[in-house]
Amino acid sequence: MQNHSLWIRCPVCHRKTRTKVYEDTILLNFPLFCPKCGHGTLINVVKLKMVVLSPEPDA
Numbered sequence: 001m002q003n004h005s006l007w008i009r010c011p012v013c014h015r016k017t018r019t020k021v022y023e024d025t026i027l028l029n030f031p032l033f034c035p036k037c038g039h040g041t042l043i044n045v046v047k048l049k050m051v052v053l054s055p056e057p058d059a
């Protein structure tokens with residue numbers, strides 16, 4: 001059985017970050033950092049679904 005996986009996309013610039021999640025990965029209050037635009041964002045990811053909690057504009 002193969003797990004689906006997904007590269008998390010930055011909610012700011014919508015490019016791929018270096019954070020990868022699987023179907024059974026759970027991220028809560030995860031400080032996502034985007035290496036492309038340098039923004040940090042707090043996110044939840046459950047079952048490959050991302051919810052943006054709050055942007056961190058001072059990143």
Ligand SMILES: [Zn+2]
Pocket residue numbers: 010011012013014015034035036037038039
């Ligand atoms: Zn970005």
